[in-house]
Structure formats: C-alpha cells, structure tokens
Amino acid sequence: MRSANRHLVVILCAAVLFGGFFSTAKTREVPMSPQNVPSAEQSTRTAINNFNKAFNRHDADALAEFLTDDTVFEDTSPAPDGRRIDGKAAVVDFWRGWFARNSDAHFDAEETIITGNRAVVLWVYRKMRNGQPWHIRGVDIFTVRNGKVAAKLAYVKG
Numbered sequence: 001m002r003s004a005n006r007h008l009v010v011i012l013c014a015a016v017l018f019g020g021f022f023s024t025a026k027t028r029e030v031p032m033s034p035q036n037v038p039s040a041e042q043s044t045r046t047a048i049n050n051f052n053k054a055f056n057r058h059d060a061d062a063l064a065e066f067l068t069d070d071t072v073f074e075d076t077s078p079a080p081d082g083r084r085i086d087g088k089a090a091v092v093d094f095w096r097g098w099f100a101r102n103s104d105a106h107f108d109a110e111e112t113i114i115t116g117n118r119a120v121v122l123w124v125y126r127k128m129r130n131g132q133p134w135h136i137r138g139v140d141i142f143t144v145r146n147g148k149v150a151a152k153l154a155y156v157k158g
Contacts, residue, residue, distance in 0.1 A: 025096050044144040048112065048119050051142075051149050056106055064092045065130045074153040076083035076138065082154070104128050110137075117144045 034145065047066060054062035066131040073085045085091050099105075104127050110124040126135045140157035142149055 041114050043147050044114050044142070047144045047147050047149055048114075048121065048142055051152075052107065052121075057097075058103070058105075060092050060096040060099060063095055064088060067091060068145055071149055072153075073142050074151075076154045076156045085150060088135045089154055104126060118142065119144065136154070 010112045113120040143151040
C-alpha cells in the first residue's frame with residue numbers, strides 16, 4: 001500500500017504542476033532561449049539543489065541567498081493546515097529557530113520532479129527522537145522565480 005500511496009502523491013503533485021498546461025486561457029509564444037541561457041528546468045533544479053544543500057547544512061544565511069524577497073513558506077504544522085510564513089526575513093527567522101531546535105535533522109530527497117519553474121520533491125526527514133532514529137515522509141511543492149525559491153509548500157504523510 002505504501003507504494004500505491006507514493007504513486008498517488010506523485011500523480012496529485014503532477015496534476016498541480018501540469019494544471020496550467022490544460023487551461024483554456026490564451027498564452028503568447030515565447031521565443032526559444034539562446035543555447036547559453038539555462039532552461040527553466042535547469043534553473044529550477046539548480047535553485048532547489050542550492051536550497052536543499054544550505055538547508056541540510058542548517059545555514060540560514062546561505063538559505064536566505066536562495067529565497068526571493070517575497071518568498072512564501074507553508075509549514076506542515078500545526079495540524080491540520082499548517083502555518084503560512086510570508087517574506088524572506090520571516091522565513092529565514094523561522095528556519096534559524098527551527099535549525100536551533102532540530103540540530104540533528106536531515107532531509108533526503110527521494111525524488112524530484114521538475115517542469116518549468118515548478119518542482120515537487122518527495123523527501124524523508126530524519127532525526128533522533130527519544131534516543132531512537134525517527135523519520136517522516138513528505139512532499140514539498142516549490143515555485144522558483146529568477147533562480148530563487150519563491151514558494152515552498154510542505155506536506156507530510158500521516
């Protein structure tokens with residue numbers, strides 16, 4: 001059943017990502033980028049990788065470099081809907097405190113799905129709890145703008 005749940009999450013996240021592709025709104029054609037300009041997918045992947053590396057180092061100052069000024073973070077708690085934090089300063093302040101309270105925490109990306117400026121990252125969060133290894137699985141939905149994270153919406157299983 002775990003595999004079926006995982007695939008359902010991937011399908012739902014893909015629907016979120018690709019939803020705009022199926023809209024009836026008119027779009028204008030964008031000329032192809034020169035070969036030396038990274039594609040949207042490459043830029044998104046680089047931004048997500050940089051963000052995740054800084055995150056796993058628990059480096060709030062480095063993390064700030066990879067966020068837009070108007071970035072949005074939606075936390076997984078408190079249940080059931082979590083909490084929304086707006087703006088780079090507030091998001092960095094949140095992470096600085098979180099890192100201090102979770103010094104052994106580590107996120108491992110299991111799978112990353114990217115289309116344009118959107119990414120879905122399936123992850124496992126690991127830490128020690130009551131002297132025992134502990135983990136939880138979740139999904140982040142990222143929006144990247146100009147090579148920086150503009151939104152990180154977090155969801156967990158269970």
